[in-house]
Amino acid sequence: MKSQMFAIIKKDLQGITTNKRMFSTLLAVPLVLSVFIPTVFILVLHFAPDESVNLQKLLEMLPINELEEDLSLSIIGLVLNYILPIFFLIIPIMAATVMSATSFVGEKEKQTLETLLYSPLSLKEIFRSKVLASFLLSMFVSAISFVAMLLVVEAETKLTTGGFILPDMKWALILILVSPAISLIAITLIVRGSAKAQSVEDAQQRAVFLLLPVLLLLVSQFTGVLFVNVWILLALGIVCALLALWLLRKSMDDFQYEVLLK
Amino acid sequence: MNIVTLNSLSKTYPGGKKAVDSLNINLEKGEVFGFLGPNGAGKTTTVKLLNGMLSPTEGSCRIFGIDPTIAPEKLHALVGVVTEHAQMYQNLTGIQNLVFYGSVFGLSTKESEKRGLDLLERLELSDARDKKLSSYSTGMRQRLSLARSLIHRPQILFLDEPTSGLDPESAQNVHTMIRNLAKDHGITVFLCTHQLRYAQEICTRYGLMENGRLIAEGTFHNLRSSVYPGMKIKLKAQGVPSDLPCRKIGNLAYEVEIESEKDIPQIVRKIVEAGGEIYHVSAELPTLEDIYFTLTRKKEGSI
Known part of the structure; x- marks a missing residue:
């Protein structure tokens, strides 16, 4: 990777982090998802009367081998290891959507795209810089959300049940392989859409109305995978990573300056 | 190269x-x-x-x-x-x-x-x-x-x-x-x-x-x-001889079309020899603007 590409990545990231209102919104929504929702769940579990929900039956229906002695701890473990990982497939995509949707068309509207195209970087290199900038942002937001979630869930578990529940192996796979790979696919497609779009609104609508529902549908299917097998998850992660790299390599093959500036 | x-x-x-x-x-x-x-x-x-x-x-x-x-x-x-x-x-x-x-x-x-x-x-x-x-x-x-x-x-x-x-x-x-x-x-x-x-x-x-x-x-x-093969001079003089190819453009003001700067001393000499008085002589070279407009007009004319 050329050092000049880092200049674009740094500039794009600074553009979003120096816009305090935008950046706080970007952080707030993932934090609500990863902190607020598990908190509500743990509190409901703690305060709801035992007989109102037959959780034991629910647990028996699920394909989980090892259950904790404490029912509440088992339920929290279920949420932590089977439900919350799905959020971490959605959070990075959500965090990167705005930035990646405006990546090219935003520059075009501000009349800075032509200046960037006069640089000694090829179109592919500019494209990859844009994708990487959004990807780094998404991974940063994802990491912050994970740390916050883990701290809050563990603290609340300790307070309500007196015990601890640790994240299992699947978390590592999700955070290191599956989530980055799916995010990279989404970001590459959204940035590509941005290069084709005529206005920022056009790019955002494309990303939100066309791409996101499809991606979220795919992501939601992962809940089932989480219950089945770690190896399937690993295989899926590798497939997604390969697809992401292929997309990143091939995405700008048919693009020319003339098309971008139109 | x-x-x-x-x-x-x-x-x-x-x-x-x-x-x-x-x-x-x-x-x-x-x-x-x-x-x-x-x-x-x-x-x-x-x-x-x-x-x-x-x-x-x-x-x-x-x-x-x-x-x-x-x-x-x-x-x-x-x-x-x-x-x-x-x-x-x-x-x-x-x-x-x-x-x-x-x-x-x-x-x-x-x-x-x-x-x-x-x-x-x-x-x-x-x-x-x-x-x-x-x-x-x-x-x-x-x-x-x-x-x-x-x-x-x-x-x-x-x-x-x-x-x-x-x-x-x-x-x-x-x-x-x-x-x-x-x-x-x-x-x-x-x-x-x-x-x-x-x-x-x-x-x-x-x-x-x-x-x-x-x-x-x-x-x-x-x-x-290519546009102006020759040049123009502007004169302010009294008693300009009538055989000089001058065009009167104002009170004591004349315009003369010449081939090159070499023609200027000859014109001045003729006026002085005829007993005229010269107050001002200046060569009028066409500017880029003159050339540009002449060329674009020429082009329009040819179409």
């Missing part, structure tokens, strides 16, 4: 408009080429074709032997471009913008900053270095764009109306800078402008465009000779 070569370069836009029609131009190192013409003549399209932003529909061009449609990024490392649509970031300050573009061209941050500060000083923008671009006036932005185009020490500059929006003093300063870049550093300049008075001051050669076609090309002397 030719640095820029345009070979029957043509561009027809998808709507069918032929913006550039069979251009043939060659530029050498250190030339300041004035590419003149009204709005819509095809000047900006030519600059975009020369930098690979547009692909020609016919013909080709080479800059330093590089075809811009094949390896634009290699070419961009050698050229600096200022056009109306190549703006910079509003949320960054003047120096931050220059450091960013310096880094994109492979300069280190320290080097970009040093070079940026030097350029800001030369373009009288030192006081605004830490102000955001959003607070810059049109003229300041234009000068910062010029600084941006020079940050990586290019060997050729493509400047599309670099002094539009500048006050006369700043425009003069920018033109002096352009002339010095060509003279002292051997930078080739492709200058698109319709400010003919300034062009006459700094360009070494000209190309006149109209409706996508190059209607004339050459040095000022070449163009003048």
Whole structure:
């Protein structure tokens, strides 16, 4: 990777982090998802009367081998290891959507795209810089959300049940392989859409109305995978990573300056 | 050796408009080429074709032997471009913008900053270095764009109306800078402008465009000779002999058409010998503006 590409990545990231209102919104929504929702769940579990929900039956229906002695701890473990990982497939995509949707068309509207195209970087290199900038942002937001979630869930578990529940192996796979790979696919497609779009609104609508529902549908299917097998998850992660790299390599093959500036 | 070569370069836009029609131009190192013409003549399209932003529909061009449609990024490392649509970031300050573009061209941050500060000083923008671009006036932005185009020490500059929006003093300063870049550093300049008075001051050669076609090309002397083979002198005198081919244009004021400056002493002698008195004699050389309008009118007449 050329050092000049880092200049674009740094500039794009600074553009979003120096816009305090935008950046706080970007952080707030993932934090609500990863902190607020598990908190509500743990509190409901703690305060709801035992007989109102037959959780034991629910647990028996699920394909989980090892259950904790404490029912509440088992339920929290279920949420932590089977439900919350799905959020971490959605959070990075959500965090990167705005930035990646405006990546090219935003520059075009501000009349800075032509200046960037006069640089000694090829179109592919500019494209990859844009994708990487959004990807780094998404991974940063994802990491912050994970740390916050883990701290809050563990603290609340300790307070309500007196015990601890640790994240299992699947978390590592999700955070290191599956989530980055799916995010990279989404970001590459959204940035590509941005290069084709005529206005920022056009790019955002494309990303939100066309791409996101499809991606979220795919992501939601992962809940089932989480219950089945770690190896399937690993295989899926590798497939997604390969697809992401292929997309990143091939995405700008048919693009020319003339098309971008139109 | 030719640095820029345009070979029957043509561009027809998808709507069918032929913006550039069979251009043939060659530029050498250190030339300041004035590419003149009204709005819509095809000047900006030519600059975009020369930098690979547009692909020609016919013909080709080479800059330093590089075809811009094949390896634009290699070419961009050698050229600096200022056009109306190549703006910079509003949320960054003047120096931050220059450091960013310096880094994109492979300069280190320290080097970009040093070079940026030097350029800001030369373009009288030192006081605004830490102000955001959003607070810059049109003229300041234009000068910062010029600084941006020079940050990586290019060997050729493509400047599309670099002094539009500048006050006369700043425009003069920018033109002096352009002339010095060509003279002292051997930078080739492709200058698109319709400010003919300034062009006459700094360009070494000209190309006149109209409706996508190059209607004339050459040095000022070449163009003048092709349009006005002779010259005019203005006289203020009393007792001008009637056999002199003078045209009276006012009280004691006359205009005489001659072939060259060599004819002036003879005319003066004739008036003095006839007992006349001369108060004023001046040679009227056509300006680039005169030549431009004569050429464009000639072209219209021929159509």
